[in-house]
Amino acid sequence: xxxxxxxxxxxxxxxxxxxxxxxxxxxxxxxxxxxxxxxxxxxxxxxxxxxxxxxxxxxxxxxxxxxxxxxxxxxxxxxxxxxxxxxxxxxxxxxxxxxxxxxxxxxxxxxxxxxxxxxxxxxxxxxxxxxxxxxxxxxxxxxxxxxxxxxxxxxxxxxxxxxxxxxxxxxxxxxxxxxxxxxxxxxxxxxxxxxxxxxxxxxxxxxxxxxxxxxxxxxxxxxxxxxxxxxxxxxxxxxxxxxxxxxxxxxxxxxxxxxxxxxxxxxxxxxxxxxxxxxxxxxxxxxxxxxxxxxxxxxxxxxxxxxxxxxxxxxxxxxxxxxxxxxxxxxxxxxxxxxxxxxxxxxxxxxxxxxxxxxxxxxxxxxxxxxxxxxxxxxxxxxxxxxxxxxxxxxxx
Ligand code: GDP
Ligand code: MN
Numbered sequence: 001x002x003x004x005x006x007x008x009x010x011x012x013x014x015x016x017x018x019x020x021x022x023x024x025x026x027x028x029x030x031x032x033x034x035x036x037x038x039x040x041x042x043x044x045x046x047x048x049x050x051x052x053x054x055x056x057x058x059x060x061x062x063x064x065x066x067x068x069x070x071x072x073x074x075x076x077x078x079x080x081x082x083x084x085x086x087x088x089x090x091x092x093x094x095x096x097x098x099x100x101x102x103x104x105x106x107x108x109x110x111x112x113x114x115x116x117x118x119x120x121x122x123x124x125x126x127x128x129x130x131x132x133x134x135x136x137x138x139x140x141x142x143x144x145x146x147x148x149x150x151x152x153x154x155x156x157x158x159x160x161x162x163x164x165x166x167x168x169x170x171x172x173x174x175x176x177x178x179x180x181x182x183x184x185x186x187x188x189x190x191x192x193x194x195x196x197x198x199x200x201x202x203x204x205x206x207x208x209x210x211x212x213x214x215x216x217x218x219x220x221x222x223x224x225x226x227x228x229x230x231x232x233x234x235x236x237x238x239x240x241x242x243x244x245x246x247x248x249x250x251x252x253x254x255x256x257x258x259x260x261x262x263x264x265x266x267x268x269x270x271x272x273x274x275x276x277x278x279x280x281x282x283x284x285x286x287x288x289x290x291x292x293x294x295x296x297x298x299x300x301x302x303x304x305x306x307x308x309x310x311x312x313x314x315x316x317x318x319x320x321x322x323x324x325x326x327x328x329x330x331x332x333x334x335x336x337x338x339x340x341x342x343x344x345x346x347x348x349x350x351x352x353x354x355x356x357x358x359x360x361x362x363x364x365x366x367x368x369x370x371x372x373x374x375x376x377x378x379x380x381x382x383x384x385x386x387x388x389x390x391x392x393x394x395x396x397x
Contacts, residue, residue: 019132043330048295064364065350068226073109079220081201082115084105086182086190089123092130094207098135101211110218112203113137115195119148119181147189148181154322162323165281169241184321186293186328188312190195201326204296211241212352213263213362219297219348229296229344231334233353233360235387238290240282242325247286247319250334260307265335265346266394275389290333294355297348305341342394347387356382 016187083102087095099114113136116122122140131138148160166174173179189194201220223231254261272287273280281290303309312331320326335344354359357379363372375385 002357008149010297045065065217066222071221072216076221079198079201079224080201081220082113083204083205084115084202086117087207089126091172091207091345092126093314096129096133098205098207098209102205103134103209105213106215107136111136113139115139115176117140117141117143119143141193141195144280148185150322154319159322166325171325172240172278183328187331188316200298200301206294206350206355213350213364213367215351223297228346229299229302231346231348232291233295233348233351234292234358235289235390236292236358236384237276237279237386238288238330240279240288243283243318243330244324246326247284247332249315249320253314257310262339262341264341264343266342268393269389270334270337272389272393289342289389293332295353302340311335
C-alpha cells in the first residue's frame with residue numbers, strides 16, 4: 001500500500017511553496033490594482049487624474065441605496081432613535097428649512113421623534129413653529145449648566161490670549177466663547193443629556209442644511225442590521241491651526257491606553273501625509289481629514305463607552321477646546337479612526353446633502369436640486385474634499 005503514497009521530502013516542500021509564491025505574485029501583478037476600492041458592490045478606480053490631486057468623480061458614479069436588506073415605511077419595527085438638533089432660537093428659519101427637507105425626503109415616511117436642544121429656553125414661537133413642521137413627536141430640552149459651562153481648570157486670561165493668537169492665524173470663531181463651548185458639548189456631552197439617555201441612535205441636523213434625495217428605507221434600521229456605528233456623507237480637511245496640539249495629545253492618550261486601540265483601526269487615514277502634506281505638518285502628524293460632523297447618523301453607545309470617555313477626559317484636561325479651537329468633527333473622527341472597527345463606519349453616498357459650502361450629490365433620479373458629483377459652490381474649494389482618503393486608506397478591498 002505504501003508504494004503509491006507521496007513522500008514529503010524537504011526539497012519537494014520547498015519547490016511547492018516556491019511554486020505557489022510565484023503563482024501568487026504573478027496573479028497580484030496581473031490583476032491586483034491598489035488604486036481600486038470596493039464600495040458596496042461596486043469597484044471604483046481611484047487613479048489620480050493629471051493635474052488634479054484626487055479622483056473624486058468616480059465615487060459619485062455610485063447609484064442606489066446600500067447593499068443588503070432594507071426596510072421601507074411600516075415594513076419593520078422602528079429603531080430606538082431621534083433626530084437631534086442643537087439650535088438657537090434665532091436660527092428658527094434655518095431649522096424650519098432643514099426640517100422641511102428632512103421631513104419631505106425621509107421622516108414623513110418614518111416618523112422618528114425630533115429632539116431640539118438649547119443652552120437657553122426655547123421661545124414659544126420656536127416650539128410652535130417646529131411642532132407644526134412634522135407629525136412626529138417633538139421634544140425641547142435645555143442643556144444642564146455643568147455640561148455647557150467652561151470647566152473650572154480653564155484659565156480665562158490664557159484663553160483670551162490664545163484666541164488673539166488664533167485670530168491672527170485666521171482661525172474662524174476663535175474669539176467666540178460659545179463656539180468653543182458648543183464644540184466641547186458636541187464632543188463629550190450631548191449623549192449624556194438626561195433626555196437622550198433613552199435613545200441609542202441619533203441623526204444630527206443643523207439649521208440651514210439641505211437634503212436633496214428621497215430616502216425610502218429606514219436608515220437607522222440599516223445601521224442596526226448591518227452592525228454599523230457611524231454614518232457620514234462628507235470628509236474634508238480641517239484648519240490645522242485650530243488643532244495644532246490635538247494629535248500630540250492623542251499620541252499621549254495612545255501611549256497611556258494602548259488597550260483602547262482597535263486592531264482594525266483607520267490609522268493610515270488619520271496620519272496620511274501624501275495628500276496635503278502641509279496640513280499633516282502643521283497639525284503635527286494628523287492629516288486633518290475628518291468626517292464633517294454637522295451630519296452624523298450614529299450609535300451613542302460608542303460615545304458612551306469607557307474608551308471614548310477616557311479619550312474625551314484626556315482631551316478635556318489638555319485644554320485644547322478653549323486654548324485652541326478643537327472641533328467636535330476632528331475629535332469624533334480621531335476617536336472613530338483609532339478605537340472603532342473601520343468596517344463599522346458607513347458612507348451614506350445616497351443621501352444628498354449640503355451644509356454651506358459643501359455638497360454630497362449622488363447620481364440618482366431620487367435627487368432633486370443637486371448636481372451629481374458636485375462638491376462645492378464653485379468657490380475653488382475642491383481640494384478640501386478628502387473622501388478619497390477614506391476609501392484609499394480605510395476601506396480597502
Ligand atoms: P459651523 O457649522 O461650524 O459654522 O457652526 P454653527 O454655527 O452651524 O454651529 C453648529 C451647531 O451648533 C448648529 O446646529 C448651531 O445651531 C449650534 N450652536 C452653535 N452655537 C450655539 C449656541 O451657543 N447655542 C445653541 N443653542 N446652539 C448653538
Ligand atoms: Mn453649521
